[in-house]
Amino acid sequence: MLYILKSVISKSDLILEVLDSREPDLTRSDYVERKVLSSKKSLLIVINKADLIPLEVLRAWKEHFLSQGLNSVFVSSRLHQGTKVLRDSIKELLRGNEGIVGVVGYPKTGKSSVINALKGRHVATTSSIPLSKGFTKSIQLIKIDSKIYAIDTPGVIPPSGDPLEKALRGSKPEDLEDPVRVALKLIERIESFCPGTLAKTYKIRFVTPLDLLSNIALRRGWIYKKDREPNLDQAAVQLIRDYHEGKIMYYTIPTGFKHDKTCDI
Known part of the structure; x- marks a missing residue:
C-alpha cells in the first residue's frame, strides 16, 4: 500500500489528505505530510464528515491547522456540502495552473466520496500517467474542470498504532485481535468527550462500557447457544463498524x- 501511496504523491501536484472530523489528530499521517512537504508539493487538509460535529469545533480545527502552517477545508462529501470551497481552495493552491490532485488518507475517512464530490458531472476518464514497473500500466485521471485532474485511485494509508488507533484509522473490526477490548476503549473515549451520545445512538441506558456491549448483543439476539451469554465479540465488531459508517456522532x-458547552450535536 505504501508503494501505491508514494506513486500517487509523486505523480500529483497537490495532495488532499482526508481526515475524519471526529478524530482529526488521530486520522492524520505524519508520514504522508512529511513525504508531501519534503517533495515540495502542496498539501490541503480536508476535514471530511463535517456534518457529524458542530460548526464551531470545525472552525477550531481549521484554526489549529492554520497555526501549524497548513491549509484546510471542511466538507461533508456525504451531503455534498463544502464542495465549492474545496474546488476554490484547489484552484488557489494550484495558482490557476493545470494540475493533478492526489487524494490520500486512512481507510473509512471518505477519500472516494471526496473524489466523487469533486467529479460532479465530469465522470469520464481523460488521460493516463505511467507508474513504476510492477504496480500497473497506468492510473486514470478524472477531469474536474478544464485545468484540474484527480487521480481516480486514492492513496490508502495502512492503519498503524495501538489497537484503538488502528480501529479509529479504519482497520476492519473483524481483523482486530481483540475487538471487545478495542470497543470498550472506544466507548470510554467517546464518553469522555461526549457523555450520553452512545445512549442516544443506541437508545440504551448503561452504566459501564461492558454494560453497553452486553445490551447491544441482547437487544439484537446475539447470544451464545451453549450458555445463553451475550456475544460481546459480535457487539464489539458492530459498534466499531457503526463508528466507521458515521453512525456515532461525537467530537474531539x-x-x-476553550469549549464551555456540553457535547451538543
Whole structure:
C-alpha cells in the first residue's frame, strides 16, 4: 500500500489528505505530510464528515491547522456540502495552473466520496500517467474542470498504532485481535468527550462500557447457544463498524481550544 501511496504523491501536484472530523489528530499521517512537504508539493487538509460535529469545533480545527502552517477545508462529501470551497481552495493552491490532485488518507475517512464530490458531472476518464514497473500500466485521471485532474485511485494509508488507533484509522473490526477490548476503549473515549451520545445512538441506558456491549448483543439476539451469554465479540465488531459508517456522532477538540458547552450535536 505504501508503494501505491508514494506513486500517487509523486505523480500529483497537490495532495488532499482526508481526515475524519471526529478524530482529526488521530486520522492524520505524519508520514504522508512529511513525504508531501519534503517533495515540495502542496498539501490541503480536508476535514471530511463535517456534518457529524458542530460548526464551531470545525472552525477550531481549521484554526489549529492554520497555526501549524497548513491549509484546510471542511466538507461533508456525504451531503455534498463544502464542495465549492474545496474546488476554490484547489484552484488557489494550484495558482490557476493545470494540475493533478492526489487524494490520500486512512481507510473509512471518505477519500472516494471526496473524489466523487469533486467529479460532479465530469465522470469520464481523460488521460493516463505511467507508474513504476510492477504496480500497473497506468492510473486514470478524472477531469474536474478544464485545468484540474484527480487521480481516480486514492492513496490508502495502512492503519498503524495501538489497537484503538488502528480501529479509529479504519482497520476492519473483524481483523482486530481483540475487538471487545478495542470497543470498550472506544466507548470510554467517546464518553469522555461526549457523555450520553452512545445512549442516544443506541437508545440504551448503561452504566459501564461492558454494560453497553452486553445490551447491544441482547437487544439484537446475539447470544451464545451453549450458555445463553451475550456475544460481546459480535457487539464489539458492530459498534466499531457503526463508528466507521458515521453512525456515532461525537467530537474531539484541539489542544487549547476553550469549549464551555456540553457535547451538543
